[in-house]
Amino acid sequence: MSAGHGPLAPLPDRVVRDPALLAFADEVGGVDAGPVAIEGGRTQWHLGGHCEPGTRLVRAPAGVVAFEPAEMTIQVRAGTTLDELDAALEPAGQRVALQGLPGTATVGGVLSVGLSGPTRLGHGHLRETLLQARYVSAEGLLVTAGGATVKNVTGFDLCRVLVGSFGTLGLLGEVILRTRPRPQAAAWLSGPADPTALFDRLYRPVSLLWDGATVWLYLEGYPEDVEAQTAIALEAGLVPVDGPPPLPSGRHSAEPAALRSYRPDAPRSGRFVAEFGVGVVHGEWSGPTQAPPDASVVALNGRLKNLFDPTGRLNPGRDPLTPSNGKADHR
Amino acid sequence: MDATLVAELSAALSPDRVHTDQLEQVLYGRDASLMRGDTGVVCFPLTTAEVQACIRTALRHDRAVVPRGSGTGLAGGAVPLEQPVLIVTTKMTDIEVDVDNRVAWVQPGVINLDLTRHLRPLGFHFAPDPSSQQSCSLGGNIANNSGGPHCLAYGVTSAHVVAVEVVLPDGELTMLGGLGADPAGLDLRGAFVGSEGCMGIATRIAVRLTPNPPAVATLLADFVEPAHAAAAVSAIIAAGVVPAAIEMMDQRITQAVEAFVGAGYPIDAGAIVLIEVDGLPGGVAAETAKVREVCMAQGARSVRVAADEAERMLLWKGRKTAFGAVARVKPNYYLHDTVVPRTKLLDVLQQVYAIADRHDLIVMNVFHAGDGNLHPLLVFDAREPGILDRVHAAGEEIVRASLEAGGVLSGEHGIGLEKQPFMALQFTQPDLDAQARLRDAFDPDGRCNPAKVLPQGSRCGDLAHLDAHHRERLLADGVWV
Known part of the structure; x- marks a missing residue:
């Protein structure tokens, strides 16, 4: 734009016109509409602090808006379940890297909670799937964060802070997600083995779980490669199995290197399954006490919340600073 | 120049790392964009504490701070306005590898390619590889959420940053993200990466180590018609193959590059497409065959697979020096x-x-x-x-x-000063307002790289800092604000 021109206006397609989203924004309402909380599939309802009792509950609209297989992106409303998402993508041989999470969970729910499933080692953090988010702000306005393309650094990256925000900054209404080709071959193997040695020998395994004695390994890829990596695992004493072990309901966060020094004989007050290479430990015990976040981080979280939701009307009782460790109380 | 400001900065750092002379004024008034700014005091800190001292001194003197790495940015993000305290991180070059956590802690001045070279003997690399990787710094990569050819399969910088130690615009030190799997709170790390120097200055960064692939194949597909080349690119993705990289060059640039470095490109081609597949050998063989098949079906004259590492490096050298070759034209x-x-x-x-x-x-x-x-x-x-x-x-x-066509304004270079006016084409007022609030959470007073990224009127009043006099001077220089 040369300096003499007037200000530019957004292109017509940047203004949200989906009636389902507009209705959702109306339902959420503005500041005058008072506190409001959002529910999805309630599969992780107990995380992120407790929703204040009596808060008016809303649900995001559901359904696939657009899927162009050659684009390798899908646009869905946030209330769509992971099962519905997968069913839409499966015929095209694609999927979104939200594997290992409950099929009845909603897309908006898992993004708002922000905790990846047990294939994070190979598939990356679930936040990497989110390209664009449309949410209803505390003022009741529809806001678009990010963009539709697979690569985008236009402006400040609001999508990042929405993932894991527990709906405290805005209520997700619709998202565009990156898809990936489904693998041609996959295999789970398990057996007593040293996870460190196995991890160092394999090339980018998708999941490596360990309960202190036994490892579970998940491989994906081209058949010849899965076969070759399987051979390494067989040599290490693993055998083919149907799938991963059930994951204990508690969860805490460790540095990946800390798992290397976990010893099977260390005193434990319950079963655990650790995600090797990632640092997530699913445990039946409350886990080590996690150091409270630094005061500067707490202050930044507070400032962001105040700027996005000054009256605290969005999901009162929720707080992303609530540690994800500890036993789930399924309240 | 404010002598007290310079004296205080010199005392906090050392006189030989605080510059105000004419040469520096010219040199640091620009980045790799067309814009020219108004350089103030140029500081070269070595440590986090020195960065803090620079910011606090600037605060006391009511000066903005502008962070700068190697100055290879293409959107004016590092162009100084209104004589700020310019914090140049090029002397902060420590690398500390933590293989067990699969990260390296780096200072922001580390050059992208130097990190990858440092990691090579350990069997790892840093995946984002901007074309400027021989000269761009990690701090700059973080600021711009940089991409590069291999981001197609591996993702842009944000996916490779685990934690960032940041000096905030008020001089406080914080750590965003962390090595632990699920750091508590909002993903402030993610907000910081790509914030173009508007949310503070990164002083230590934990970047992810990516294992070097056991097998790599680089293919050069040669097309008479650029349209066929573009169609082949779409067809490769549609076939369910996500290569490590797919780069396209049209005839004019191919000829300029070939004359510049002699990469072995066909100069009579209407367009060439450089494709790289990597991973385990089975997938590399399967994808090489598939890519070749798709390209031939879309009308390629030939598809050549680099025979050895030397040929592979040469093909990439051509691509990565393309902008330099333009000077021949x-x-x-x-x-x-x-x-x-x-x-x-x-x-x-x-x-x-x-x-x-x-x-x-x-x-x-x-x-x-x-x-x-x-x-x-x-x-x-x-x-x-x-x-x-x-x-x-x-x-x-x-x-x-x-x-x-449904696209976005910037894929990897950022908005800086140069692309600012176009923000209003892509985003509505509430969208821009939300971005302004995100920035305000980090920098409520607009002290850090003010007047960048968001256009005037986004809410935060960035341009209030840029008075009419300075805007006129920028324009008078033939610069396009």
């Missing part, structure tokens, strides 16, 4: 960085050629075709009267064509 270039949906690549590319023709300009296209990230280079000689107006008019039309 014209002394200046103006570059956009839009991204379009991959299925619209061909359509938008044809519009780009038509737009350049209409404005009687030379356009060269060399870009990350696999993710739809266009880099149309409008090449010109700035001494030609009136040419900048044509360049900017054509640029705006290219941006509009990309956005109308």
